[in-house]
Amino acid sequence: MSEKWNITLKVSRQKEGETPHFDEYKMEVDPDEYVLDAVERVWAFMDRTVCFRHACHHSTCGACGMRVNNVEKLTCITSIRDMCQDGGTLKVEPLRNFPVISDLAVDMGSLYNRLEAVGARSVLPVPEAEIEKPASTWDPADQQYIRLADCIECGLCISACPSAATSSGYLGPAVLAGAQANGLKRNPELLQLVDAEDGVWRCHSAFECSAVCPSLVDPARRIMNLRTQVFTERFSRLFHKA
Amino acid sequence: MSKPHAIIVGAGFTGTATAHDLALRGFDVTVIERGDICNGTSGRTHGLLHCGGRYAVKDQESAIECIDENIILRKIVPGVIEPNGGLFIALNESDLAYRDAFIAGCQACHIPLEELTPAQALRLEPNINPKLLTAFLVPDGTFDPLRLALSFAATAKKNGAKFRTYSEVKSLILDGQGGVVGVNVLERASNQTHELRGDILVNATGAWAGEIAEMAGASVPVKPSPGVMVAYDQRFVERAINRLNTPGDGDIVLPQRRMVVVGTTSFEIDDLDYVPVLEEHVKLMLERGAELIPGIRNARVRGKYMATRPLISSGSGRSAARTFKCYDHKETHNVDGLVTITGGKATTLRAMAEGTADVVCRKLGINAPCTTKDVLLLSYRQYYSLPN
Numbered sequence: 001m002s003e004k005w006n007i008t009l010k011v012s013r014q015k016e017g018e019t020p021h022f023d024e025y026k027m028e029v030d031p032d033e034y035v036l037d038a039v040e041r042v043w044a045f046m047d048r049t050v051c052f053r054h055a056c057h058h059s060t061c062g063a064c065g066m067r068v069n070n071v072e073k074l075t076c077i078t079s080i081r082d083m084c085q086d087g088g089t090l091k092v093e094p095l096r097n098f099p100v101i102s103d104l105a106v107d108m109g110s111l112y113n114r115l116e117a118v119g120a121r122s123v124l125p126v127p128e129a130e131i132e133k134p135a136s137t138w139d140p141a142d143q144q145y146i147r148l149a150d151c152i153e154c155g156l157c158i159s160a161c162p163s164a165a166t167s168s169g170y171l172g173p174a175v176l177a178g179a180q181a182n183g184l185k186r187n188p189e190l191l192q193l194v195d196a197e198d199g200v201w202r203c204h205s206a207f208e209c210s211a212v213c214p215s216l217v218d219p220a221r222r223i224m225n226l227r228t229q230v231f232t233e234r235f236s237r238l239f240h241k242a
Numbered sequence: 243m244s245k246p247h248a249i250i251v252g253a254g255f256t257g258t259a260t261a262h263d264l265a266l267r268g269f270d271v272t273v274i275e276r277g278d279i280c281n282g283t284s285g286r287t288h289g290l291l292h293c294g295g296r297y298a299v300k301d302q303e304s305a306i307e308c309i310d311e312n313i314i315l316r317k318i319v320p321g322v323i324e325p326n327g328g329l330f331i332a333l334n335e336s337d338l339a340y341r342d343a344f345i346a347g348c349q350a351c352h353i354p355l356e357e358l359t360p361a362q363a364l365r366l367e368p369n370i371n372p373k374l375l376t377a378f379l380v381p382d383g384t385f386d387p388l389r390l391a392l393s394f395a396a397t398a399k400k401n402g403a404k405f406r407t408y409s410e411v412k413s414l415i416l417d418g419q420g421g422v423v424g425v426n427v428l429e430r431a432s433n434q435t436h437e438l439r440g441d442i443l444v445n446a447t448g449a450w451a452g453e454i455a456e457m458a459g460a461s462v463p464v465k466p467s468p469g470v471m472v473a474y475d476q477r478f479v480e481r482a483i484n485r486l487n488t489p490g491d492g493d494i495v496l497p498q499r500r501m502v503v504v505g506t507t508s509f510e511i512d513d514l515d516y517v518p519v520l521e522e523h524v525k526l527m528l529e530r531g532a533e534l535i536p537g538i539r540n541a542r543v544r545g546k547y548m549a550t551r552p553l554i555s556s557g558s559g560r561s562a563a564r565t566f567k568c569y570d571h572k573e574t575h576n577v578d579g580l581v582t583i584t585g586g587k588a589t590t591l592r593a594m595a596e597g598t599a600d601v602v603c604r605k606l607g608i609n610a611p612c613t614t615k616d617v618l619l620l621s622y623r624q625y626y627s628l629p630n
Contacts, residue, residue: 055285058545102431
């Protein structure tokens with residue numbers, strides 16, 4: 001028989017035109033269930049009006065990002081055991097720095113627009129997919145394989161980023177990471193977009209993005225690398241004027 | 243003359259693909275979805291872009307649909323697919339006994355096939371079970387489920403379709419003679435109820451199809467059949483790895499980003515809205531998955547989940563056909579204005595939409611051919627940026 005916990009699920013509620021408040025649901029859970037399972041059960045059995053976004057339930061689609069006890073989490077792979085105790089409270093809120101559609105669902109249109117603007121690749125050759133695998137360690141045989149990029153475009157990094165909170169125009173970690181993976185050498189037209197106040201220079205290295213990224217994209221490190229690319233590109237332009 | 247208005251209930255694979263097809267054929271389209279895109283079965287799909295090999299022996303109609311649609315999807319929506327192929331591997335005598343039927347089946351269904359020696363297979367995929375006896379290379383792939391649906395939805399939106407998410411159908415509007423003329427919808431974001439009228443209602447709610455049909459006094463022989471899947475935190479392979487045998491539990495392992503996903507099981511349920519992930523099924527996935535890729539034993543579980551297939555109940559569980567069916571309820575229950583599409587597989591979503599749109603056009607006397615085979619879909623991201 002699996003272990004049972006009694007917890008209070010405290011859900012942020014906000015319908016059109018309302019100020020947000022919390023509703024509390026007392027539930028019996030298996031601590032090894034995921035936070036998303038608890039939220040879905042509230043909808044299925046307790047309150048049909050709760051709105052939340054979810055799709056794949058295994059960390060590949062990026063739809064179910066929420067703040068759980070004040071930390072950005074992909075709720076489909078975050079176990080209840082990791083976030084609270086038996087008799088404890090699990091507080092779930094929508095991601096920050098995005099407009100709330102309803103309750104836990106947010107409108108991430110700004111993120112997708114910006115990812116399109118930098119041409120962030122959704123699929124790419126396997127050797128280029130991971131930042132910690134530098135070109136010198138690529139297996140040439142892997143060049144033939146294409147895979148989905150690590151970034152699942154879940155928005156956790158935008159929600160956690162203190163700089164994104166201060167400027168709604170900031171491109172944000174996921175977008176700058178997409179530009180970095182594309183490379184300025186290969187895409188020189190991106191220089192103007194990222195070498196700007198709301199581009200790489202807005203980041204003040206809090207590294208919250210990399211701390212919350214559920215998909216090992218390491219946006220902070222990619223932003224630092226992109227700054228290097230910006231300097232290299234500027235420098236080479238100095239000497240290659242038309 | 244104004245455009246005919248089609249209301250589609252459900253924004254999973256069939257709903258979004260049908261919206262795309264009907265929008266191209268000149269319909270005004272409104273999609274009603276009680277959650278967000280793909281929150282039900284479609285989002286939780288295993289993600290195998292089938293080449294049809296799995297069905298080539300016992301269900302050749304499905305197998306042919308799979309290979310044909312596999313080729314089309316690679317062409318029209320490359321941004322959501324890992325197109326690296328797949329292997330069917332034999333690990334014991336029972337698997338080997340399936341070999342001849344498999345070859346004959348694949349040939350009958352024009353599925354390209356190349357037999358590899360164990361050494362050749364291990365060169366391609368060093369992490370598969372080294373004790374394999376033979377292997378076949380096939381044109382499988384994997385896809386990102388949500389993005390696949392969003393690509394269809396984005397393109398539909400570009401062509402004028404409207405998506406009303408977080409909107410639940412509470413009842414159907416009937417014309418007094420048994421015909422359906424619209425829906426009463428609860429918008430969950432505002433808690434307001436609205437009426438929406440159309441010329442045809444397409445029930446694309448998959449496993450939930452019976453619930454919508456019932457509101458009109460019709461029924462659909464759909465048998466909801468959930469299966470459990472487990473994601474592990476290492477990308478052991480570049481290709482889909484299938485067990486060379488009659489389809490069974492846990493006999494497919496797929497790569498997806500830095501993970502592999504083992505699936506799946508098949509059982510029956512009563513309550514569709516919440517299906518628990520059974521621990522014994524999770525254990526079975528480990529056992530069966532580790533037969534194909536031994537390293538899975540040492541990997542960490544990243545996610546355990548389930549999805550409910552909408553099987554058409556011609557058989558039960560694994561013996562049910564995996565093809566799809568579109569019901570005109572005028573013919574089944576003398577209910578006009580209502581069409582149900584169900585059954586099928588993610589890989590065949592475009593064909594399901596084509597079949598449904600054909601029925602809708604025929605019912606409304608509209609002569610407009612399907613063009614979705616040749617239309618390159620927009621980026622999934624555009625779904626969020628295009629105005630509604």
